[in-house]
Amino acid sequence: MQTKGVKEALFGKQDTQAIDDYRNIPVLSSYAPLDIDGLRWVILAEIDVSEAYASIHSFEKTVLIGATLIIALITLVAMWLTAIFVKPIKMLIASADKVGAGEFDAVVKSGSQDEFGDLAKSFNQTIGSLRAETQLIEQKNRENEALVLSIFSPAIAKRLKQGDREIADQISNVSVLFSDLDRFTKLTQSMSPQEVVSLLNELVTAFDEMTDKYGLEKIKTIGDGYMAVCGLSVPRLDHDKRTVDFALEMLSFVRRFNYEKGLHLDLRIGINSGDVVAGVIGKNKLLYDVWGDTVNIANRLKSACPPGSIFVSQDICDRLPELYDFELVGEIQEPGKEQLVAWQLKSSKLTVSVREEEV
Numbered sequence: 593m594q595t596k597g598v599k600e601a602l603f604g605k606q607d608t609q610a611i612d613d614y615r616n617i618p619v620l621s622s623y624a625p626l627d628i629d630g631l632r633w634v635i636l637a638e639i640d641v642s643e644a645y646a647s648i649h650s651f652e653k654t655v656l657i658g659a660t661l662i663i664a665l666i667t668l669v670a671m672w673l674t675a676i677f678v679k680p681i682k683m684l685i686a687s688a689d690k691v692g693a694g695e696f697d698a699v700v701k702s703g704s705q706d707e708f709g710d711l712a713k714s715f716n717q718t719i720g721s722l723r724a725e726t727q728l729i730e731q732k733n734r735e736n737e738a739l740v741l742s743i744f745s746p747a748i749a750k751r752l753k754q755g756d757r758e759i760a761d762q763i764s765n766v767s768v769l770f771s772d773l774d775r776f777t778k779l780t781q782s783m784s785p786q787e788v789v790s791l792l793n794e795l796v797t798a799f800d801e802m803t804d805k806y807g808l809e810k811i812k813t814i815g816d817g818y819m820a821v822c823g824l825s826v827p828r829l830d831h832d833k834r835t836v837d838f839a840l841e842m843l844s845f846v847r848r849f850n851y852e853k854g855l856h857l858d859l860r861i862g863i864n865s866g867d868v869v870a871g872v873i874g875k876n877k878l879l880y881d882v883w884g885d886t887v888n889i890a891n892r893l894k895s896a897c898p899p900g901s902i903f904v905s906q907d908i909c910d911r912l913p914e915l916y917d918f919e920l921v922g923e924i925q926e927p928g929k930e931q932l933v934a935w936q937l938k939s940s941k942l943t944v945s946v947r948e949e950e951v
Contacts, residue, residue, distance in 0.1 A: 862893025
C-alpha cells in the first residue's frame with residue numbers, strides 16, 4: 593500500500609511520525625529507504641498510536657487520579673484543621689453576642705492549653721467582672737428605687753424614674769392633716785440626742801404605718817411635726833373620713849405610748865379639705881410638697897388646737913356630720929389673715945353606736 597511513509601521513503605526520506613495508515617487509523621510509523629542490489633526497497637515499521645502510547649496514557653490517568661485524591665485529601669484535612677481553629681473563634685463570637693444581648697452568664701468552655709485557651713480564659717474573666725459590676729449596679733438601682741419609694745409615693749416615684757423632673761399638679765378634693773407633738777421639745781432637754789432620735793423615730797414609724805392603713809401619704813416631718821394628705825396620688829371619695837380616722841388613731845396611739853413609756857406627750861391636730869398644688873422641687877435633693885390655702889388652713893387649725901384635740905375646718909364638719917360629733921370652737925383670728933371657723937372633733941358616732949350595741 594502506498595502510504596505516506598512508503599512514499600516518502602521511496603523518495604529517500606527517513607523519519608518517524610504519526611500518520612494514518614492504509615486503514616485510516618493513526619499509527620506511529622518509522623520508515624527509511626533501503627537499497628539492495630539496485631533495488632528500491634523501503635523498510636517500514638508501524639504500530640498503532642493508541643498501542644504505542646497506552647502506557648503513557650495509563651500513567652497520565654494514574655497521575656490524574658492520584659493528584660485528584662491528594663487534592664481531595666488535602667482539602668478534607670484543611671477543612672478539618674479549619675474547623676478546629678475556627679470553632680473556638682465561633683464560640684467566642686457566640687458568647688460575645690450573648691453578652692451584647694445582656695446575658696452575662698455566657699461562658700466559653702475550652703480545654704486547650706494554647707493561645708485559644710488563654711483567650712477563652714481571659715474572656716471568661718472579663719465576663720465575670722462584667723457580671724459582678726452588673727449585679728452591683730442592679731443592687732444599687734434596687735436600693736435607690738427603694739429609697740425613692742420611701743420618700744415619694746409610687747406614682748411620683750414612677751414619674752421620676754421615667755425622667756420627669758417638672759412635676760406640678762393641681763389636685764382637687766384632698767384632705768390635709770397637720771400634727772404637732774406637745775411637750776416634746778421640753779422633754780428633749782432631759783434626753784441624749786440618741787434617745788431623742790429613737791423616741792421620735794418610733795412615733796413617726798407608727799404614724800407611717802397608719803398612713804398605709806388609711807391610704808394617706810406622708811408629705812414631710814418638720815421636727816416633731818407631721819404632715820399627711822389623703823387623695824393626692826390616688827383619688828378617694830372618702831378622703832376626709834380616712835383622714836379623720838387616721839387622726840383619731842394617732843391620738844389613741846400617743847396615749848398608749850405615754851402609758852408604756854411613762855411620758856406626757858400629746859398631739860395637736862388640724863384637718864382641712866379642698867384643692868392643693870403638688871409638685872417636686874429641688875435639684876440635688878428633691879422634695880415632694882403641697883401648697884395652697886387648703887394646706888395653710890390645716891396648719892392654722894393645728895396651731896390653734898389645744899393639746900390632745902383635733903380641730904377641723906367648716907368643710908370637714910359639713911361633709912361628715914352623720915359620722916362624727918363636732919363642737920363649734922368659733923372663729924380663729926390672726927393678724928393679717930382671714931377669719932377661720934374651727935370645729936373640734938369630739939368622737940365618732942360609729943364607735944359610740946358599736947359600744948352601745950355591745951352594752
